[in-house]
Amino acid sequence: MSLVEVSNVTKEYANGDETIRPLDGVSLTVEKGDYVSLMGASGSGKSTLLNLIAGIDRATSGNIVVADTDITKLSRGKLADWRAAHIGYIFQTHNLIPVLTAYENVELPLLLLPMSPAERRKRVEIALEAVDLTSRATHYPRQMSGGQEQRVGIARAIVANPTVVVADEPTGSLDDETTEQILQLLERVNNELGMTLLMVTHDAEAGSRAKRRIRLERSRLVENGTAIPTDPGQTAKLRSA
Numbered sequence: 001m002s003l004v005e006v007s008n009v010t011k012e013y014a015n016g017d018e019t020i021r022p023l024d025g026v027s028l029t030v031e032k033g034d035y036v037s038l039m040g041a042s043g044s045g046k047s048t049l050l051n052l053i054a055g056i057d058r059a060t061s062g063n064i065v066v067a068d069t070d071i072t073k074l075s076r077g078k079l080a081d082w083r084a085a086h087i088g089y090i091f092q093t094h095n096l097i098p099v100l101t102a103y104e105n106v107e108l109p110l111l112l113l114p115m116s117p118a119e120r121r122k123r124v125e126i127a128l129e130a131v132d133l134t135s136r137a138t139h140y141p142r143q144m145s146g147g148q149e150q151r152v153g154i155a156r157a158i159v160a161n162p163t164v165v166v167a168d169e170p171t172g173s174l175d176d177e178t179t180e181q182i183l184q185l186l187e188r189v190n191n192e193l194g195m196t197l198l199m200v201t202h203d204a205e206a207g208s209r210a211k212r213r214i215r216l217e218r219s220r221l222v223e224n225g226t227a228i229p230t231d232p233g234q235t236a237k238l239r240s241a
């Protein structure tokens with residue numbers, strides 16, 4: 001079984017009398033250790049798909065199984081607990097809490113998990129080390145550059161050793177040089193820490209750095225120019241062919 005199995009998922013939003021359907025029967029499998037970029041026109045539903053896989057939003061129909069749990073079947077409360085344990089989220093504008101230090105921002109997701117203070121400390125130190133910010137642990141976000149803030153955001157996303165790291169436009173507000181640093185860091189997170197990464201991006205260069213590149217076109221998924229079939233069984237057959 002794949003790490004992530006999105007099967008025949010549709011998402012509709014009501015917009016007055018109109019129904020918007022950014023995802024129409026999409027299926028996707030992601031293996032452990034994959035690095036997948038998700039591209040497509042503005043409004044095509046990239047963030048919607050990311051948020052469904054991250055358990056932030058709910059599908060209108062279809063199933064999403066992540067590490068053997070069908071998250072479409074979880075209650076609201078159970079889904080929140082599941083998210084805390086399994087998903088690391090990297091935002092476009094890092095969303096750090098300004099009154100907390102880098103260390104405290106990274107520690108935050110661990111406070112939602114059952115863990116001893118000693119274990120928490122160890123994990124925060126490892127995550128800050130991974131993004132090369134040990135020397136900035138006591139700094140507040142306002143004392144850091146945009147790139148450093150995003151690195152804290154990445155440390156916060158990986159600190160709980162999540163099943164999947166999702167990133168929504170992680171380089172969207174950075175200059176070219178800082179974008180390159182963040183893309184290299186994401187590659188290390190994938191290659192060296194072995195984390196599974198799903199990244200939404202507008203930036204063709206950023207998207208091309210992923211191991212797999214998927215596009216959302218007219219509410220359907222396309223990989224390497226070929227539509228991904230709605231039936232995930234067909235996808236598996238295609239991938240093993």
Ligand SMILES: Nc1ncnc2c1ncn2[C@@H]1O[C@H](COP(=O)(O)OP(=O)(O)OP(=O)(O)O)[C@@H](O)[C@H]1O
Binds near residue numbers: 014049
């Ligand atoms: N909560 C919501 N309520 C109503 N419509 C929504 C909601 N969230 C998203 N939409 C609509 O669904 C469609 C897909 O939105 P989504 O944000 O997933 O697209 P996107 O590809 O990530 O766009 P962008 O690249 O501009 O961020 C858009 O038409 C958007 O307006």
